[in-house]
Amino acid sequence: MGGGRITTNTTTASNTTPKKVMVVVDPTRESAAALQYSLSHAVIDCDEVILLHVDNPNSWKNAITTFLKRPNGGPANTATPTDNAASDAGGGGPMDVDFLKEMKKVCKVARPELNVRTARVELEGKDKAAMIMAQTKALDIDLLVIGQRRSLSTAILGYKRAGVAKMLDTAEYLIENSNCTCVAVQKKGQNAGYLLNTKTHRNFWLLA
Template sequence: MEGVTATATARKIMVVADPGRESAGALQWALSHSVVEHDELILLHVQNSASWRNSFTFFRRPSQNSSNTSVSSESSHGGGGGGSVSGGGGGVDLEFLEVMKRACEAIQPKVRVHIERVDMGGKDKASTILNQCKALSVDVLIIGQRRSISNAILGCRLSGGSTKGMDTAEYLIENCKCTCVGVQRKGQNGGYVLNTKTHRNFWLLA
């Protein structure tokens, strides 16, 4: 897929990071199929200052009796090329972005990983992400996508510079200047469905 396969040139790859299985699946795909040595991986979390909480408890450090933890504590686990990060600490809650970062560093130790938090500032989420892509000169944007029949049929046809009626992932795929990949994880061993501006519903085995 254009703009997704590994190249010798270091790239800036941004993954939209949220405390949910769609975001975890996108990060798993990025780590196992897109990010290569010397790339820079940016975990972007878009927050709303009106409702954002300082920390989340969706991700937990495992007890010392647990051997490892995956990128997500939910049912979506990494596919081929993925991995896990070891840890202990008796179930201490960790901020989910830090857990994601640690998992990335364990799976891809030669990739620079850093976290970006940005407030929506009254704008919609998609526009905020587009602004960050431009400001940081991102080469590839990756976002988890929850597919529905209406999105699959109508999403790629909606336009007009507005996010109304279009989910965030579809809007970014259509309007992002860099390559944008929407990732849907299909169960633990079911592979991925990928969407870009030029490739729709591209199936990739885990």
């Protein structure tokens, strides 16, 4: 396990410059974990939170369908679509934005003082990591948070090929190349805490 400390929050807002925190979201458990971490550990009330979804028109609707059909509706206290959103999925159109609305609602319930907004962009020929990096620069983001699903192969095979800084894992690429601090989040069980990765801290364990 990594040592040291990852400092992404402060205890008071009175003497702190507000920061912009971008959370990469989609309808997955990993995004729910990233949002939970952000709300509980990475932001204070004066901050602005931007929920960014990168839309891949060719694949993301299939991911939503899979997400909504998972058993038992997922774990409690996670940023997931509501039953009403699930019932709308069969109609096509409403589901396109409902999960973003639900995640924003989760933020406002958990942290009413936060300024929360959503943003949605299409890949437009770029890969996901490049699009996220472009948005962090355009919006002058201070902290980027992304959910991460790491397997043994991802950990071993994350490398640069042919001199091009392109990691096999989107989160790893953003950690190494983002112009702002990037935190990749893995939730380790409902109450077990988080495993965090940044450019300077690897496999850092943080209790929930």
